Each structure stands twice: as structure tokens, then as C-alpha cells.
Amino acid sequence: MNTFRPPIWLILICLLWLAAIIWIGPWGEFPLNDDWAYARPVQSLVEHGTLDIPQGWPAMTLVSMIAWGALFCLPFGFSFAALHISMITAGLIGIVLTYVFIEEFSGNRRAALLTAAVVAANPIYLNLSTTFMTDVFFYMLLIWVSILSLRTIRTGSMRTYVWLMVALTIALYTRQFALFLAVSFGVGYFLSRTYSKQTFLLAVFPVFMCAAELLLHQYVFYPLLGFTDLHSPWMNNLTDRFFQPLSLQYYHYRNAILAAVGYPGLFILVLWSLVPGQALRLPLWGIRLSRWLPFAFLLALFIAHYPSMLMPFIINVWVDFGSGALSLRDGILEMAKIAEAPAILWQTLTVMAIVSGIMLTALSLNGLRNILSNFSLPLPFRSVLILFSLTFPAQYLAVITVAGLFDRYYILLIPFAALLIALHGEHRPLRRWYGAAIALFLTAMFVFSTLSTRDYHSWNSARWLALDDLTNELKIPADHIDGGVEFNASRLYTRDFVPKNPDVWWWVPDDEYVIAFDSLDGYTTVRTYPFKTTLPWVRIHELRVLHRNS
Template sequence: MDREDRGAANWFAIGVLTLQWVLMLLPSHPWSQADFPINDDWAHQASVAALVQEGRFVIPDWTATNFLGLLIWGAPWGWLLQPSHEVLRCSGLLAGLLGVWACYGLMLEIGLGARLAMLVAACWAAHPLYLSLSASFMTDVPFITASVVAVWAMLRYQRLASVGWLVTALVAASWAMLIRQTGFSLFVAFAVAGALQPGRRQRYVAVSVLVLGLLLLLGYPWLLERLHLLPAMRHAASEQVRESLALPAGQVVLSVLNWIMRLGLYLGLGAALPLILLAARVNWSALTRRKLLVWTVVSLLVLVAGYALGSSSWRMPLLGKDLIETGLGQRMLHGKSATTPLLWRGWLVVTVLTVLASFWVLALIVPALWRLFQQKAWRRPAGYVPVALAIWLMLQVAPVLLLTSVYDRYVLPLQVPVLALLAWAWSSQALTLTATTGPVLRYAGTAIVLGASLWAAALMHDYFAWNRVRWQWLSDLPAQLGVAPDQIQGGFDYLAPLRYHGGVVQPHPDGWFREPTPYALSIGGPLKQEVLDTRPVDTWLPFSPNRLYLNRSAQ
């Protein structure tokens, strides 16, 4: 494909990915009639509002992240329009779309063809957690976007030796690190992979990159402390790590193994659709019957193992927060209806397929990395890609494994390195590929992406449907009931702005903002209290909560 054809293919891919993103968002229209917080962004929005409306620079006490990069991203939106949740949510949606484009560019740079790279990026766009977190003003998606741009630009610098791409990579990596401290993994990955490359220039750039990363890592919190801007929750994650390391060695090992298995299954689930797309490009008829038989038998055994896990306590979802038994939605409200047979069996199917996908991710990546090690290929230019990707992934995984509580959204920053390593490993395998994608493969890939997009759009629609009903109801209830707003348990992000005060870092024994209240809203089923009223919710999926309940305590 010549340069003109590649340019046309790239613009076509960008257009398709943009259209997909917009169409997935249209049913939920999160930018209108949605001026309410999602998860932690009640604190983030307040920081932007303080800067735009009062000229005060505030790092919210609720955050444990560097946060500055998110404030830099959100402030122009607040100045140009207004610092409302709807406006800042649009900034998150744009960051999410930029991340999808960057994922496409990264897949191209690793070696996938334009059409396959577009399909993989489309699968990433349809990841339900990625789509839903884009519709918030949280650190997750902007951090991921900045990280993917940094890696993509650095790989282009390695190939083209262009200073412009090097500067782009460092700016994006710095932005990622000013959002979250784990952005330091980018600088280490670039430095180590570069130091292993031949040539004095590579080593000079590697040292410079590492120095820049260390300056940001150490200098930024030092500056915050001198300016008395260090947030109260700054050391919350490090405290969890210290608590974990204080346990007996055996418990630490078991805890780490537990998180490795759980994270591994989530990462395998996120790679399932790209795996199908990659497998469709293999000319299976060119493989020997013996190999086909062996891999078929192994896959069947893995499916049986997945069924055994799913039938026990290891049924997905294994991590709480955004993806739970009732579909997409935080555990913000008390009460949960009995899981329907359809949903319970559905999660069993998901668990089985997740185990199979996780196995194939390992089956592709581990042998490829082992060959790299055996052949000492990291010392050659081609070794830069896997070394940088592997270090990027490992350094982001490491701190998560020592936390006392891990939520499913923590998996998202790990997913792109896994997809990138998978693309690299697949392209390095000695597999006979089909000469052309052909109409059947094109239609199959399109059907996969279309199905994933519809699923993600439906989840998003239902998520915002019950949030709209909840917040509209909560706006009227205090006056109707004649009580103060904080006397209603309306969910985490409803009570948090009312009850959280800077410096308070310990939750109630029942959880954050779970203090007893006379009234409570519940979702998915009434509490064991007196039900005063209900409100219907217009949801699409059969297992989505379709009614909210107002409950009054018997006390």
C-alpha cells in the first residue's frame, strides 16, 4: 500500500471509529439533562469550578492522584462554557474518542493492517467500562489516553528518529503522570527499552527520559507540600500497600496470587473480541492436523476448567464497583434484587469464555516473550516494542497487586498494554495468514464490532436512565419529606459532597457515607424497610434495574 492509500485508509478508519463512538452515545445522551456527578467526579468538578469561578487552585482532598493533568484538561472547558458536570463530561467523552484513535495508531505501529487495527480499536471503544468512564470527569480515561498517545509516539520515534515524535511522547507521558503517579511506568519503560538498544544516542535519550520522569515523580509532590496543597487522601494507596506488606509473608503471596488471577480474567475478557478478530486472519487449513487436534483438545479442557470455576465462587464479575450483578452501575444504592436465572447463567457463560480467552492471551504472549529472551532480541531495534510494552504493563500491575481493595475500573489502564502485547505476539508468530481478509472475514469482523457496540450502548443507556430518575427524585425529596438532604441515603456521589470534609480519610465502619439515615433510595429491589414510594426507570436490558424505591427506616 503506497503512502496515499495508507493516508486514505487512516482517514477512513478515523471516520468509522468516530461514527461508532457517536452512535454508541446517542441513546444515553449523557451531555443533556445529566448535570449530576458520576462516581468520584463530584470532587473533581468542584476543583474546576473553584479555579474558573473563584480563581482558586485546589487539589481536591478526596483524590489520591496527582490530578493536575485532569484539571488542566477540564479548566478550558469550564472557561469557554461552564464548569458543570455535563460540560466536563463532554471533555471526558472527547478524551475517550482520542484514546480510541490513539489505540488505532498504536496497533498500526505495532504491525497490524489498517482494517484489523481499526477493528481492534473499535472493540476497545465498545468496552463497556471504557465507554461509561468516558462519560465522567474521572482520571481513568484521560490517563489511559495520554498513556496510549505517549507509547504510540515513542514507537514512531524509534522507527522514524523524528525529534517531533520524541517531544510528543514526552509531553503525553508527562501529562499522564500529572494525572496519576503510575504514569512513571511510561518513563521507566521508555528508558529501559531505549538503554538496551544499540547506539550512544539511544542511551542518551534513555537517561534523559528517566531523569525527566524522576523530576516529575519527586518534584511535583514536593511542590504541592510546599504550597500546602497536598490532598488529604494523597497517601491512601501507599497506606494500603504498607498494610498488605505488614501481613505474614504467606498471606501476602496468597493475596497477590488472588489479585493476579482476578485481574488476569478481566484482562482476558477485554481481549476476547480482538482474539476472535486475530484468529479469523489465520489460515487454519495450513496447520497440521496434529497441531489442530492438540489445540482443540487443550481449548476444550480449558472450557471445562472455566465451567468448574464459574460453577464455584469464581463466577464473573470478580471485582466490584462499575460492573456488578445488575449490569453496569456503581454500588451506590442499598438493595439488590435476586439475580435472575438469565443473568446468573449469562455470567457463567461469560466466565467460561473469559477463562478460554485468558488462556489464549497467555498462549500467544508468553512464548513470544520467551523467544525474545532466548534470542536476546531485546538488543536489536525490533526488541524495543515488546520490552517497552512488557515493562509498561508490569509496572502498572505491580502496585495494584498490593492494594487491599481493587475495583474493576483499575483494570482499564492495564488493558491497552495487554492488547498491544497481544498484537505484537500475534504478528511475531509463525502462522500462515490468509492472503486477503475476504468478504466473509470483513462481515464477521463488522458483526462482532456491531454486536459489542450495541451491547455497550444499551448498558450506557440504562445506566444514565436510572441515574436521571434518581437525581430528579433526589432534587425534590428533601422538601417533600421535610428533612435535610443528608438524611436521605441517595447514593455515594449524593452524600459525598454533603458529608465529606477535607482531612477526613477514614470511612464509617459500614463504608464511605454509609451512616444510618431515616430514608434511603434502593435500586433493583426494596430494602427490609417500609416502602413509601417507587419510580419506574425506562431501561432496555432485561436484567437492568427498572424501578427505584424510597424506603423509610423502622427506627
Template sequence: MGKYQNYIIAGIFLVFAATLAPWAYNFPLNDDWAYALAARTLSETGRLTLSDWGSATQLPHIITGAVFAKIFGFSFSVLRSANLLAGAAALFVFIKILGQFEIGPFEKTAAALALALNPIYLLLADSFMTDIHYFFWMLSAVYFYVKRLKDPGDTKALGLAGICTAVAYLTRQLAVALPLAFTLILFLQRRGRPSQASPQPQAEKPSWRVLAAVWGPPAAAIAGFYLWFAQIHGPTWASENYVIGATLAHLSKPFALLSDTLYRLFASIMETGLLLLPLGAGYIFSLKQFSAKNSFRCRINSAGPWLALAALTVFALLYGPLPYLENSMSRSGIGVLTLGGAGLKPSGLFSSQVFWWFVTAASAVSSVFLLCASGLALRAGSPALRFIFAASVLQLGVGLAGAKFFDRYLLTLLPWFAAAAVFSARGVRFSRPAAALALALCAVFSWTGMKDYFAWNAAKWELSARPRAGLSSSEIINGFDHDAWFNYEKNMAYLKSMKPLKMIGEWEWQKVGSRKAIISFTPDARFRVLDKTEYSTPLSSNKGVLYLLSLDRQP
């Protein structure tokens, strides 16, 4: 692939995503309606107004969506296309990061494709959620921080890192971890010894000038956003009840916090093993090399992998098979399940307990290899590589402190494990056939799951939109995203006119107004079937069926 590898990987991702025809599905997915409402308002009126639902800072994301909507017209197809381009750009940057560590072309390709073809990345890129947009700016900042650590004289890289960090913060608050990680590495590298495997220049002294350059742009972004939000925009439901309030409530219960954190950590390790299964599979024949002599001239403790495997096995026996974290993967498919009656949803292997136990076992083994590679990379790598570790772990720490922890939060952890896995291939044998086979299987897993997600969501929106006398779409219970798109803004406006934001419950808006019907995967003998629709899914030879049920009970 040579010097065009960055473009080729980004192109492969776009072609892979295009086979799903994402432009054909003009409807929201999960929470992206909240960001779409803000983008539409900005494109049509010029007013930057954040939804009460969104907790992220989100400004560059909204502005990008508004620009695309202004040029091409507002639709979820347009917003989704903008996000897919951001996803391709993030992969481009990720390849450039790997290029800083003398990683072979096959290994770089494997790492980028493992990231691109995993179900969560594909799902988020095919939506208008903020995660992918943030991921691009976060990786851009990481790239320039890495360049600066490798060349302390590169003042341009430090300036660009600060700018990218500021934009990343204005997209999601997680970015505050990036300058903190860089500062930490600056102080720690003064104590470290150069690695024989990764020669490095003389360690940079953490002067006040450097620290000011590191913290200046993100600090300005933090202060600017706070002043704009407090003095011009005003509070939202999320800012009053979730961003700080729910987080502090979560942190105020130490025993529950410890229990939740341990569960989330083990679940994160297991699900990371699944998401980066191709990279773990590459070391399936090389376990002993991690603890034996290798070209890095350092190794991990031979008991470590077995202890990790034992701990993950106990966790799986206690909590059952994957998936553990909500809400991108479930035993009904990929994506957030928003309709009831999923027991009759044709989900193929996704509904098989045996399949998920097999996936859990494979993920546990993959996790062990990824942990081995991480340990080796931390010992043999340069401060620049350790910075990626610090940035990923600190972002994970911010996520763990929150009241809710979704599987999509693992996205910021994946660059470290992917980079460590392919860096370790410089000294430990990496099986290309095993990695390629696992990549193909993961691509099928992600593609079929995403195609199914699009299919049943398209069916529910089409069923709701059919013209009927005395029944509008806004009066149909059709999943959280559907209800929010039609009712959230007007219902929240009504509630805010009645009481303060802090007194409004998270789901209280759904109780405002009347509902006359509900859409479900399963008919209910208590309710009359008004209509139904079928849809095709790659998960099963049987067609899925959705039912529109009247909420008037049958006599």
C-alpha cells in the same frame, strides 16, 4: 478508510456515545464527584485544591475540567463531554500506534472498536473519572516511544514522549512505569536478534544522554508535584491514609499478598478476555496455526493453549462465573451499584446465572486466544512492540501492589492485548465475520448496560430532588456518590477540625449529621414509603421502581 481511519474511528465512538444522550444526565457517577469538586473550585475561585477523597495526582484532569466549566458553565454534562472527547482522542492515538506495525485496515478497525465499545471504556468515558484522561496521555507517550524505538535518530519523538509521560504522571502516578519500560527495552534489545517478521534498525545504545532525555521530564514532574503538594497544597486524607499507608499495609502481609495477586491475575485475564472478546473471536478457527508453520517463522508450544484453558476452567469452577473484579460490572448491570435492594432491580440477562456462565466460558476461550497472540507477538515482534507489552505489564504491576484493585485498572492492559491480537493476524488467519459479530454483540451489551445505568441513576437523583417539607436531599441516604456530593466536603472539614487525618476512618464522614430517609430498589415493611418513582430500562420490559423510605420505624 485510508488516511482518515483515525478520524472515522474517533467519530464512530462519539456517535455511539451520543446515542446515550450523556449530556442529559447532570449528576456524578462513582468517584467523579471528587474531581468535579476540584474542577468547580478552580473554575470559580482560581484555587487548585484537591479533594481529600482522590488518590490520583489528577492535575491536568482537573485543569481540563475547569477550562470546560469556565467556557460552558459548570455541570456534569460539560465535564462528561470533556471526557468523551478525551476518549475519542485516545482512540485516535491508538490507531496511530497500530499504524507503526503494518497492521491491516480491518484489523486496526477491529482493535480500536473492541477497545471503544467495551463496557468499561464506555462507562469511564461517560464519567469524569481520571482513567480516560490518563489513558490519552499514556497512549500518546507510548506512540512517541514506539516511534523512537523504530527510528533511534528521532530526537523529537523522544522529547515528546517525555512531555506526554510527565503529563500522564501528573494525571495518575501509574505513568512512572512508562520510562521504566522504555529503559528496560533499551537494555534488552541490545541482546536480542532482529525478527525476520519485523525487520528493525540497528539497536540504540542506552547512553547517558538518552537516559537523561527519557527520565528528565517525568522526574521533573514527580519532583514538581511533590514540592507543590508538600509545601503549598498540604496533605489530604487519601495521601495520608491510602496512597502509601494502605499500599504498605497490603505489601506487608506476604501470604495474603500472594493470594490476592494470584486471584487478581487470573481475574484480570478472564475479564480481559471479555473486554476484548471480538479480537479473541477472530481466532476461533485458527488455534492450530499458532503452533504450526506460519509467515512469522516462529510459533508457540502446542500444549500452551490447553494448559491455559485448563487453569482458567479451574479458576472459574472455584470462584464461579464472571464478573470477578469490582466495580464496573456486576450481576445487576454495568456501573457501580450504589443503592440497596438490588434483588428487585430489573436487570434482564445481567441477573441470569446461565448468562454469566456462558459469558465466562466465552471469555475463557477468548483469553486463551489473546494469550496465544501475545506469545506470538512477543516472539515475532520488534522491540517497539515489546515495549507496549512492558509498559502494560509494569502498569499492571503497580496496580496489583495497591490495597484495592478495580476492574477499570485493566484499561492500561488492553492496548497490549489488542495490539498483539491484530499484529498476529499478519501470520495467523483472523476471521473477520466472527470478529464483526462479536463486536456487534459487545456494542449491544455495553449500550444497554450503560443506558440502564444512566436511567436508574437519573431516577434516584430526581426522586431525591423533589421538594418536601422537612426533608432535604442532603438528609437522604441515596448512594455513595449522592451523599458525597452533598455532604463530603463539609463533613470532612468538621472531622479535620476534630482530629488528625490519620485518625479519620475511610467512611467516617458518612456518620456525621442526621439522615431521615433512604432510597432503595426494594420497599421495607419496617419503614414507611414516602414516595416512589419509575424508570424505563432497555434490560427489561418491566419498569424499575425506586422507593423513598422514612427511617422512622413504623409502629
């Protein structure tokens, strides 16, 4: 068994990432984004030995992450700080596993280091690593399962196969998307060998195992143990989407296509420096890949011309303010001009994202075409790698495109896109100006990620200080306050809540008091709570406690 020895550059990436986390200081005792729903069952498990899941809100299986969070709460009891440390740990492991995944299966150490740096510098990944959201934890499991899958395909080791089943189960009981990994493994394993009954059974068993575990979860563990009810409103979007008005469908699918092309394209942008010119001379539909560049650039310029199609394509974690969900009323409803980054910044990022995304799509189609045109069993391992890097994203994108969109969903595509590019990459040293451009881009991205995440925790600290003063000092009951999604959900969530105002859907029975970024019509500011920001385009530096006029 080979011992993993991380290179010095990987150690430096991890240390720099941890230093940024420490400077951000994500130790506040309050929920962030949707993690109130995931923290509640951890708290009930640690303190009472039961699962108190807010049924109807979480759409994922969640059990493995509850156990992970509880493990970090065991030494000193439940706290959000412990939960944040658990995700920071998962985030760090995810960075290391990303390096292992790319280095082991592409043989390209430079590509592996660059991909690890890309993940570490990603603003969505860094922000979510300081919360208790499921995305970073599932990313870690996704890479682990992918490594075991490809090792099993390459070696045929039954010991690795058994470990793969264990890892798949753990991943599946975090998010159902692990089923797609089982399908990807099954396809790769079956096509990498000559046909036999044993090969077929070993290929399809993980898929049936995952399906059986999901049925067990819903029809046994949910009613008996209180596991998540998978029949949540989010799952209903899969069918409801097709019955929406055409105008809404157009808007949804337009943004879905832009996001599916643009976010992965931007995330892996620097990896194109590894691809030699001859790799772009490969034909796709009779046209060299390099000749797709002018088309991609013109299309990107056309898209960037329209403000409604600029990045961020989906308002969730990566926003004009920086990073982190703007979960106060005027943030959710976009009523306040909280920040205004220079238009040229979003235009430049949009052009780069679309060009890179189109080229990534072309490279994917070219890889698939080559496999199909020379198809014979067993497939060479390189072809299996390309197929594996395409099958999970294809299944995943098909579901999230229809069901619903959040920008954080797209970080799961980074390792697969990176592997595809690394398989076409060179091993020789980069040209000096390439290296300088990569260093500049990654540094800028990492600085932005760090500053924006610090700002996110800064304004949330001010928000929860204001809420503590309202509830403890002024004795205002929670059901008379609109403190944003996390406050009202963590205190007043019910599955059958009917809002008085359909726009204000987050469990606000009476909005006598509102915490907001700016003033609101019909309200008077009674207190302000300043917070520090570091990004120059942020316009608001204090939160307001508003009281409804009589």
C-alpha cells in the same frame, strides 16, 4: 510529515460511537461514581481560581485532567454536562489513537480497525466516557505517550523525544502510572542501540524526570498550591495488604489473578481471528502454543463451575445490572437482588475470557523467551515492540494486584495486548465465517454497552430527582439522608469522618432517609421514582425513598 487520513471504517466506528453517546444522553447535572472528587476542583478553579481537592480521597496527581475539564467549562461556566463532553472528546480521541498505534507499529490495518472497534464497544470504556472519571482521559494520554515513545525509539528524533517528555509530564500529572511508561521507553530505547553514554542518558532521563516531578508535586505543589496529597489511604494498601488475614489475602489474590487473565483476554478476544495457525505452533517450554488450548479450556471450565469465580470478577463498573457503579446502600452491600443475568451468559463469558487470557499469557511468555534466547544489542525493532508491549503491563499489574482492584483498571492493557497479537497476525482477508463471528460478537458487546450505560444514567436521573425533592421540597438536610456515595460525598465529605456503621462508610451522619433500589428492614417506603431499563434481566424499575421507623 505524513498527514493522517482515517479510513472510512474508522470514521464509521467513531460516528456509531457518538450516535450511541447521544442516545444515552449523559447530560445530567449530577456526579457519577467517583467523579464528584474530580469535578470539585474543576468547579473551584473555574469559579474562584483556586483548587478545592477533597484531600484523602483522590489517589492520583489529577492536575492535567482538572485543566482539561476546566477548558471545556470556559465557554459557559462549570457544569457536569461540560465535564461529560470533555470525557466524550477524550474517549473519541482515544479510539482514533488506538487505531494509529496498532496500524503504525504492526503495519496491520485490519488489526488496527478491530482494536479500535474493540475499544469503542467495550462496556467499561463507553460507560466511563459518559462520566468525569480519570480512566478514559488517562487511556488517551497512555496511547499518545506510547506512540511518541516508539517513534523516538525507531527514528532517534530529538524533536520527537522532546514531545515525548511533554506528553509524559501531562500523563504523569494525571496518574502516577505514567512513570511505568517512562521505564518502558527507557528499556526499549537502551536495548535498541549499541551502548554509549548518550544512549544511556537519553534512556534514563525520562525516569528521573518523572520521579523528580512526583517529588515536586508532593513536597512543593501540594503544600503551596493545593495539589493532591499522594499519601492517601489507597496508597497505604500497598503495605497493608501483606498484613491482612490469610483468608482475605487468598480471596483478594484469587480475584486479582482471575481479573488479570480474564479481563484482557475477553477484551481482545476477537483479535485472535488474525493469528494464523503457524503462529500457534511456536514452542513454549517445549510445548506448542496450540497445545495449550485444551489445558486452557479445561481450566476455564473448572473455574466456570464455581459461581464465586464467574465474571464479573470484580464488582465495580461491569456488574450484573449492566454497567456503572451501583452506589446506593443496597447496591454497595449487595442487599437487593437488583438484576440476575442468565448464569449461562456469565459462564460463557468466563470460559472465553480465561481461555483467551491464558493464550495471551502464553504468547507473551513465548515472545519474551525468543528475545532472551537470541539476545544481542541492538535489538531489532520488532523485538523492542514486543518488549514494550510487555513491560508496561508487567509493572502495572504488579502494583494494582497488590494495592487494589477495579475492573476499569484493565482497559489500559487493551492496546498492549492488541499490539502483541497484531505482530503475529496475518494481512490477508479473513474467512467469511470469521468475519461473521467477529461482527456478531462486537455488535452484541456494543449493544450491551449502549443499553447498560443508558440504564445507568436512567436510574441516576431518578436518584437525583428524588434527592432534589427531599432537600428542596421537603427541606430535609443533607446530613439526614443516605443518598448514595456521590450525594453524601459531594456534600459531606471530610477526611477524618468516622462512620457509625463501618459498612456504611460514605459520610452518612444520620440515615433517617435512605434512597435505595428495594425495601430495607426498619424503613418504610414514602415515595417511589420509576426509571426505564432496557436490559431484560433487570428486576428493579423504580427507586425508593425510605424513612426510618420510629
